Amino acid sequence: MAQLIEDCLRIIFTELKNDSNSLYSCVLVNRYWCRIAIPILWKNPYNHKNISNKNKFYYTIINLLPTSSKQYLLDNNIDLPFITLSNQPLLLFNYISFSSQISSKFINNITKSLLKNEFDLDKYKKLENEIYKLFINNCKFIKDFCWETTQSLHKYSGASTCFSQLCVLTIDLQFVNSEALFGMSKICQNIEDLKVHYYSSKRDSLGLIKFLDIQRNLQSLYLHFKIKSVRKQSIQLSEVIKRKSVTLKKLIIGPTITLISPEFLPSLINLQHLEFTNSMYMSKKEIVEMQEWENYLSISSLPNLRYIKTGLCLPLRNDYKLIENSHGNIREINICRRRFNNKRDPLHSEKLIEVIPKHCPKVESLTIDAELKNLSGIREILLNCSQLKKIKLSSCNNKWRLIICDELLDILIKFSQNNLYSFSFNRWKFSVDGLKSFFENWRNKHPIIFNLYPDLGSFTIEHQVVMKKYVDEGVIKKTNCLEHTLLETNFRPQ
Structure with missing residues (x-):
């Protein structure tokens, strides 16, 4: 009992x-x-935002430091509050041993707080070092770590136990150099989910390439480029991604894809999730490099692809070919250029809308650009994509303020299949009567999510009254149209 x-x-x-x-x-x-x-x-207290007494929390951790660490800090004039050198245990538990994570941000916060924001880099590094030692020596087999420190973590005595079963890792190359990556690669060889943040072209990438190469079961890779990379390293990085293609299932690259060679693309035969974006402004050199991406997109076949997303300002014209060569397995598509009219190619939208009904019978969620001239294509999507559950259509037509698009609502009523329950429209304009007719015809079907992101002048109080009526009657399950009393705060072009 x-x-x-x-x-x-x-x-x-x-x-x-x-x-x-x-x-x-x-x-x-x-x-x-x-x-x-x-x-x-104490399993993961570092993300708690409602700790009422953070200083007490910090002092508890500091008093878990071994006597040798406390003496070392005192010898270096780091005098911390409520710290004692007594060998008698003052705490009932070794709280750190219960932790399932090590948080670099938390260690940074506690270090700054205990030094009372005193700007002394030497003291900061010494105190940070002792706190990392405490965590690494007491935390066993952590699974998830965000690496944001210049400390040589692989050299700590408990590192081989602490990090040996790490499977989710985020690396910030502002702090982590090749030497540290070489060292950690001897401990961590089973990373499944890796995120890498680049911030400086001066950083040597050889350690990262070695670290990537040694991973046995890399399934997800996110490369976040904030700098202009060295072309040689770009090619080496592309080659190592190619070597990981057997296990790699998810790949995200951004916000500048031209900083890596796309040679790896055709090799990703097991990839299920592909996402890439590019910066809004490109040099002439980057435009040439983008053409290389176009070429590889046109020849790549990703038979297991389930999800594809390309960025809002990505001037690609051949990304639709990935869908064409996907073997009909795609479940989610998010391809639109809606925020940047100068980056949008109407012909690209037409081709995209043409290939979706032919090659995406299993698609469940769809976010694309569309105009009035694409309505027949939307009808074909509704007819042929029987598993479609969510649809979001964005318009970039400069004359959209003048056009009532009720014909789209008529097509949705006539051709939507039973699975479809979520509608979103960005910069589409509907009349009050058009909305009434749509919701009346939908009344005998299941409740829906219905979101509108129009311009300020195209959604009136009359529209709001209609929306509220059908929310109250249960036709609409959820909408963004009634979240605020002031329409100005809610209906801005996205």
Whole structure:
């Protein structure tokens, strides 16, 4: 019976894992509750935003430092509050040992706070080093880590145990150099999900390439370029991605894809998720490099592709060919240029709308550009994509303020299949009567999500009254049209 009670308490306390103040109150009830609740409270306390006394939290962690670390800090004139050199344990638990994560941001915050924001880089690095030692020596087999420090983590005595089972890793190359990556590659060889942030062209990428190459089961890769890379390193990076193609299922590159060679694209035969964006402004050299992307897009066949998204200002014309060569497995498409009219090619939209009904019978979510002249293509999509659940259409027509687009609503009523339940329209204009007719004809079907993102002048109080009527009657399950009283705050072009 006692075991049953403990199991029940553990379930209750787990439900409170994101409410640190309530969970802390449970700790104070009695020793029995405390023993059960403490491991849950300390499993990942670093993301809690409602900790009422952060200083007390920080002091608890500092007093877990070994005596040698405390003495080292005192010898370097780092005098921390409430720290004691006593060998007698002042704390009932080794709280750090319950932690499932190490947070670089948290360690940065605690270091700055304990130094009282004193700008002394030497003291900062020394204190940060001792805190990292504490966590790495006590945290076992963490799964997820965001690497945002210049400390040589791989050299710590507990690193081989702490990081050996790491499978989700974010690397910020502002802080992490090739030497550190070489060292960590000897410990971490089973990363499944890797995110890399580039910020400086001066950083040597050889360590990253080595780190990538040694991973045995890399399934997801996100490359975030904020700099102009060295072309040689760009090619090496492309080659290592090619070597990971057997396991790689998800690839995201941005915000500038021209900083990497696209030679890897045809090799991604097992890729399921592809997402890439590009900066709004490109040099002549980047325009030439973009042509290289166009060429590889036209010859690449990704038979297992399920999701594709291209950025709002990406001037690609051949991304639709990935859909054409996808073997009919795509579930979600998000391709539009709606925010940047000068980057939008009407012919591209026509081709995209033409290939979707032919090659995407399993698509469930669709976000594309469309105009009035594309309505027959929209009809074909509705007829042939029987699993479609969500559709979002964006218009870039400069004359859209003058055009009532009720014909689109008529097509949606006539040809939408039973799965479709979510509609979003960006910069489309409908009449009040057109909306009434649409919702009346939809009344006997399932409730829908209906979102509008029009210009300020195209959605009136009369439109709002209509929307509220059908929300109240249950025809519309959810809409953005009634979220604010002032339309100006809600209906801006997206």
